Amino acid sequence: MFRSQLDTSIKTNLTISSSDSKKVNVTESKKIDVASHFILRAAYCRTEDLRRWFLAQECRLFRHRLESVSNKSHGGNNDALREFLAHNDFDLDRVTRNEKDSLRDKLMSIPGGPNPVEFHTTEYYRVPFIQALELVSRRECYIEGGYAYVPLGRIVSIVAAKFRASLSKSLALAAGVFGQVAHDEQARIGPLLKGMNSQYTGPGAPNAVVGLDGEEVLSAATVDALAEQSMPLCMQQLHTGLKRDHKLKHQGRLQYGLFLKGAGMSLEEHTLFFQREFTRIMTSEQFNKQYAYGIRHTHGKEGKRASYTPYNCMKIILGNPPQSGVEHHGCPYKHYDDANLSALLGKLKIGNVSDRDAIMALKKDGNFQLACAKHFEVTHPAAKSVDGVNLDGVGNHPNAWFSASVSYHNKSGKVASTSNDMAIDVVKSEGVV
């Protein structure tokens, strides 16, 4: 799913067609690709968290493209990959034919390596083993004298590691001059660069979610059932926390309130829903005095009357972590420790054991958004083949996750019961974190 999503995203956002629309305009496509990379590099160099996030995304994109080139070459003589390496001055030491023949048995013993026929045409490269740690850990290369011997087809991980190191260094350098550039360019690009990470305009940007009848689906009456059926883990946890404590702390009210608003819950329904929960532990007067204003503010009816947008995943992931047991905002994939997240996935019966292992592996690698997208994939089988379900923003925006899930269930005829029974079951079984 991720690879095909990436391909679609590249096609949509980084590919310009020629005037007759039949061919890709390579020159123009390259221009927007390069420009967008450097704009983002400038916008995401400011803090350690932003740099780490940007580095992870760029490396993933780079690796995906490199693997596509490598796969195209697979079975042939890797012309495209070799051409790429030569063009980009990757200094890999090619193993001579004589040396290759003398190491034949050892090289042939690498698991998954070429068969005897392919061995003849396979090129091998020698790199310091420190640069091939990923291959070493997977036993996918032969090591001798401090060098790793790697077939051309497996060069990808070495090149990707070099790319990461080089981009990481460039980001650190850019961070050093960002303050000056932003200051000099205050009137032009400074504010744009500073605000870029908190904006989300991609696919799945918040839109009211409507049902088959064209009506908004989210109301005080339906929210319990839809929380269980269609909300991503962050919002499910906020919902569960609200049902359990009958209140939410400030950050939680903001994160959940803006999500609900973005998903189409009206001010009246939002107020009704929060009032229903909060007044279990306080009077209506207290609720009106302390919380109703904040809800109206969220909907742009008080204060600056600004149109606040729901938080995207990145803003949530990079935001303040919740205080355990007291606050429920944040992203569980980022902010829960491994044991808590694993227990939560098990309790919610997300997929089977191997699905949960796959989600946890992504979380442990720091791929929080991919872990979330995997959660979607596991709980919405074959979603990409259901017509009209837009998966593009899943893993990038909680509202996109919700929207895709609701349309998946609508299209596949499995719509949530709007009875409160289902939600009450969830509340009874909650208790993790």
Ligand code: SF4
């Ligand atoms: S990745 Fe995004 S949608 Fe998923 S749980 Fe985290 S914040 Fe929510």
